[in-house]
Amino acid sequence: MGAGTETFYEVIRRQGITRRSFVKFCSLTATSLGLGPIGATEIAQALETKPRVPVIWMHGLECTCCSESFIRSAHPLVKDAVLSMISLDYDDTIMAAAGHQAEAILQETREKYKGQYILAVEGNPPLNEDGMFCIDGGRPFVEKLKEMAEDSMAVIAWGACASWGCVQAAKPNPTQATPIDKVIRNKPIIKVPGCPPIAEVMTGVVTYITTFGRLPELDRQGRPKMFYSQRIHDKCYRRPHFDAGQFVEEWDDDAARKGYCLYKMGCKGPTTYSACSTVRWNGGVSFPIQSGHGCIGCTEDGFWDNGSFYDRLTTIKQFGVEANADKIGATVAGVVGAAIAAHAAVTTVRSMAKRRNDNGGNGNGNKPNDKSAG
């Protein structure tokens, strides 16, 4: 790896891919990115002229599910992404080199492509105990991350770990696992959340950056708008059942067999921004809701800390083990109602007593106050 001067097109042709296949690939990619009619031409033009972008792929606290997802990309094939589109100079999980040789690549890339390479981070650095909970190449991962980010062009935060913290950052977060954007503050960061993100979303982001030489447009939370601007619920094929009021009430009921909406079973589709219901998984085969299970909201911040995956209403931990907004609200309303009933009872007794006293005649011994509010 590491031949950074070749253009994409040269690499592609060298691999024996015909021009016809190359143009097909450009068209497919343009379509999957939702680009206009000239998109395919632009992609072809870019791939023919631009040198491949060097990518450093680092792994912090994570489970490698992002990599597992990435290597299953169908459009574009991950083969095309890794071998033709980017120059994946370092990825300690899948690279051939190991040990000092592998680590040397990091320094080489830093010097050779200063400010030009992309740092893709899978997982996050734990900050507790000076980063001791994640040692990579003999030193804390957080140090390595900061060092590599310093000379990078941009940082891609792969998955929920790098974007939000995911399970290792769930309460009480003993290792103080911290998302990338809380550690690296001086570089543009693209968050590609998901546990894992959809393969085509990952390769789509990479394709966009290599094609246009800039980062995709990001939303308020730093996610690429093209994949994270709509909720799963908005494009869910079970949405008509939701609007009709047809819900699965039990996992084994008739409604479940008929494929009704999983809203009552705690599906997080209505609050989750992801392309699952349009792009789907494993080459468009299926996605969780299609398989009969609700969305767990894995692209959302803090999805591990928002209670059960199977409750519609969020568990609010501050108020006890099994409380949600309705239980808290009804309890408070009940307490207030009881207090008011007691208050009314005291008021009645008091005013009856007062009426008896009033026959004797009395007044209140208070200070004068004629002012009215206004």
Place this chain on the structure above:
Amino acid sequence: MTEIARVHGPLDAHGERAKSLQTVYVYEAPVRLWHWVNALLIVTLCITGYLIGSPLPSVSGEASASFQMGYIRFAHFAAGQSLIVFFLLRLYWAFVGNRNSRQIFYLPLHNRTWWWGILYELKWYLFMVKDPKKYIGHNPLAHVAMFSFMLFLLFMMASGMALYSEGQGIDSWQYKVFGFMFAIFPNSQDLHTWHHLGMWAIVVFVVVHIYAAVREDILSRQSMISSMISGERLFRDDIDDFPR
């Protein structure tokens, strides 16, 4: 029969004279209209909102034959946006209406008498004093409650519009204006929870509000419920507050 029309006072008076009571016109027509429209909208919003969080039992049959959840959500969105429109109109009226129409939108924090009044009203509710004071507008404690409720309505309107904007898409004006709510709370699920808790806070407010209005209507020296219908505050006694 024409003489009867000229009789002063109540027709069935048995030689009694009706007391002459002091009345002040407090709540102008737009304020009263807003109050009752608001009440209606809030009831609608609470019921439909609850049903969105915990939907009715599943409907059977073809999905195309029913639009139950759709109608419930439509009612919620329509009522919510009407609430905002009426709130804006009410805000406008605070500028052009009488001085009482402005009361619930600010707190006279520098007024020592007002602070004393809060304490006094608290004592009244804790049965520590025998009579409440007379006020043309809201008493200071009610004033605080109303002002807080206005802030609270603002939160419900902003969070509601933010949640609504999710369906409209992130390129909608609703998202551009209210999307900041997602930066604060910080995601859709949390905002849903806060909005839901807000519903219960409104239920609590309504319970306290109705109790206080009924109680003061009976016990205090001024009219309450009828004032929000006729607009006139009627003072039942002209006893001054000096010790006797």
